[in-house]
Each structure stands twice: as C-alpha cells, then as structure tokens.
Amino acid sequence: MNHIESFYYYICRKSSDAMNSKATEAPITSFTLSELIAMSGGEKRPGLLGECIAANSSSQMEVFRFPGRLDAFVIGVCTEGETTFTSNLKEYRLKKDSLFIIGPKHILQIQSDDRFKAHVIVITPDFLRRINIDTKHMMPLFLQFGSRPCMELTHKECTSLRSFISMVEQELEGPETDFAVEIVGGLIAATIYKVGDILTHYIEEHPELENPMHNRAEEYFKQFTELLGEHYTRERSVGYYARQLCITPKYLTTLIKRISGKSVSEWIDSYVILEAKTLLKYSNMSVQEIAYYLNFPNQSFFGSYFKRNTGMSPSQYKAKQ
Incomplete structure (x- = not known):
C-alpha cells in the first residue's frame, strides 16, 4: 500500500471511529493534511510531503465515506467512472473529464464507488500562502464558482490539467533537493493559474454566467x-x-x-x-x-x-x- 492509498484508508478509518465513538461529541471529524499523512505510515519526508500531495488514484475513492473536514485546498479531475459527493451538505455529481475544487474545511462526503478514479492535488493553506498566488485576480474567480464546485471540461482541458498535476506528483516522489520547495511551489502555482484559465474560458463560453451573482x-x-x-x-x-x-x-x-x-x-x-x-x-x-x-x-x-x-x-x- 503506497502512502496515497494509505492516506485514503486512514481518512476513512478515523472518520468511522469518530462517528461510532460514544465519547465523540462532534459528528464531523476535522483533519490536517500532515495528520493524515502521519497516520498513513507511509514514507515520511520532512517539509513538502506534509504540505501538499498529488496522486493519480487507482484505488477506491473512499476518502470521505463519512462526512469530514480536511484543512486543505483540493483540485482534481475525474478520469474514470462517476460518483456522487456532498460539499457543505449540497449534492453534486462527478463524471469523467470534470473538474472539482474543494476549499479548506468544507464538510465533504464521497459515495463509495470503485469505478470512480481521479487525479488530484491537495495543498495546505499555509503552503498556498507562501507561494504568493495573485489572490487579487484568482480568488474572486474561484469564489465565483464556489456554489458549483464541479464542472465539465473538454477532453483537451482535462488532459492539459492532468499534465500539470503529473509534474507536481513527479517532483514530490523524488528526493527533496535544495530547490524542491521552489520547484513544487512553481508547479502548483502554474496548476492553479491553469485552472484560472479554464474557468475564464468557461465563463466566455457561457455568457449567462458573466453576472452570476444571485443574491x-x-x-x-x-x-x-x-x-x-x-x-x-x-x-x-x-x-x-x-x-x-x-x-x-x-x-x-x-x-x-x-x-x-x-x-x-x-x-x-x-x-x-x-x-x-x-x-x-x-x-x-x-x-x-x-x-x-x-x-x-x-x-x-x-x-x-x-x-x-x-x-x-x-x-x-x-x-x-
């Protein structure tokens, strides 16, 4: 079992324990990314591994079989199958070639479905702040899609975004060199800007969303x-x-x-x-x-x-x- 699969397994186990324990007062379990990686028992690397992970999941996506909060920012693309998930109690359907964006501390629950696979990147808020993303331009764009955390992409867009996540994954699997933080930070920033490009293009293709403020x-x-x-x-x-x-x-x-x-x-x-x-x-x-x-x-x-x-x-x- 690699550290990503262990990550999935332990997030389910800790959520299950919390839900079934009579001593637990709060039904929603919260996790930091470093806590989950430490629990997984996988290869431990100082620094980067505790702040971001990237994975092309080939195992069951049972990450949040029970509702839970992860204090991290998640960007992913569905690569195979379909599944239903809830984010802050709203239900959504994910299909192949669709993008999903989950903000830190959202209450997340994913239906168990072994046909569903995704390519994901998970980043802690602290790491995201340190790489100096241009929040003045990016944050309003991401928040514009806050009420719809998933959207269908073209196959070309999906392939392009996966290539960015793959580069992050490749760097995280290697030894942590003198410039590893700068390399990974730059690749994550590029991935986020790529998502920004995709969202901007989506708005251009759907002019009805130009003024999406509904309340x-x-x-x-x-x-x-x-x-x-x-x-x-x-x-x-x-x-x-x-x-x-x-x-x-x-x-x-x-x-x-x-x-x-x-x-x-x-x-x-x-x-x-x-x-x-x-x-x-x-x-x-x-x-x-x-x-x-x-x-x-x-x-x-x-x-x-x-x-x-x-x-x-x-x-x-x-x-x-």
Whole structure:
C-alpha cells in the first residue's frame, strides 16, 4: 500500500471511529493534511510531503465515506467512472473529464464507488500562502464558482490539467533537493493559474454566467473585492468599505464571512501583506518607503503590522529573499 492509498484508508478509518465513538461529541471529524499523512505510515519526508500531495488514484475513492473536514485546498479531475459527493451538505455529481475544487474545511462526503478514479492535488493553506498566488485576480474567480464546485471540461482541458498535476506528483516522489520547495511551489502555482484559465474560458463560453451573482451577499462580495483591489494601499478600515457600500460594518463583516469564510479584516490584511512582500522582495524601496507607500504613519507601525501577520519583521523577510 503506497502512502496515497494509505492516506485514503486512514481518512476513512478515523472518520468511522469518530462517528461510532460514544465519547465523540462532534459528528464531523476535522483533519490536517500532515495528520493524515502521519497516520498513513507511509514514507515520511520532512517539509513538502506534509504540505501538499498529488496522486493519480487507482484505488477506491473512499476518502470521505463519512462526512469530514480536511484543512486543505483540493483540485482534481475525474478520469474514470462517476460518483456522487456532498460539499457543505449540497449534492453534486462527478463524471469523467470534470473538474472539482474543494476549499479548506468544507464538510465533504464521497459515495463509495470503485469505478470512480481521479487525479488530484491537495495543498495546505499555509503552503498556498507562501507561494504568493495573485489572490487579487484568482480568488474572486474561484469564489465565483464556489456554489458549483464541479464542472465539465473538454477532453483537451482535462488532459492539459492532468499534465500539470503529473509534474507536481513527479517532483514530490523524488528526493527533496535544495530547490524542491521552489520547484513544487512553481508547479502548483502554474496548476492553479491553469485552472484560472479554464474557468475564464468557461465563463466566455457561457455568457449567462458573466453576472452570476444571485443574491445580495454575493453581490456585496463582488463589490467589496473590486473596492479592495482599488483602495487597499490606502484604506485598511472595515468602516471605509462599509461606507462605500452604504451598509454597516457589522453587516458587511457578516456577509463577507458567510460568502468567503474570511472576515473583512482578513481580506484587507491579505491584500496589504501580499503587496508588502512583493515590494520587499522585488523592489529597491526601503522599508520606510514601503511603509509610506502603503499609508502607514511610520516605519514602526508598518513593522508591527507586518510582524503580526507574518511572524517576522520586514527587514527579516527582505534578508531572506
């Protein structure tokens, strides 16, 4: 049994134990990716294996025979057969050449079906944050499909996406070299951007989805992300964005949290920190210049903010690059 098959086996076993134990108060078991890999008893590699895996499954897809939460981001393509799965209590049908995207901590349950096979990549949120995906453009696109986590692809699109996942899988199977993190991170970023291309093409082919916001919360989220993309270098208060949308800060926070799982403040911080990291890594600006560019009153305030969100000072981050 390889580590991927073990991963599938143990996720079912732990879910089953949790569901059947009288001492368990919560019916939904939560897992981190590293916990499941450690439980599998497979080959242990430090670093990468605990943060991302890629697999072309040839075993039964019983990953979540009982409902469970995995704190990881899952992208996959169905390569054979069909199956039914539920994500956050909504039921979906997966067929060959279809894409599925599951966000971290979604409640997931997959019907047991030995005819169903998929090529998947699973990434922890921490690893995803470290590879600096352009969230300003990608996140709204992914969230636009949040209410429909699976969609049919053309065979060509499916084959192309599988080739990206295969490259990640190949690198993860080899020894962890000096540049393994950079190589795998780059390949995962390329895979995510490829998914972005596929989603963009899908929207172009289905013009009825150009304005897919079906309720007030989703419309506010769209407007909020547009405003944030324009003003995050100057405005970091929840109140500012609430005033622009003519609603109260409490109501805005409730709506955004419901739609995205992140608070307004977390969205603001993620935009500002990504910009700060980019400037520290690639520009010739001093820390003080970056602080003023991002509308902090002084370098000290910027340093405290950056360290609170990243665990290191701007100077430490810059020195590491």
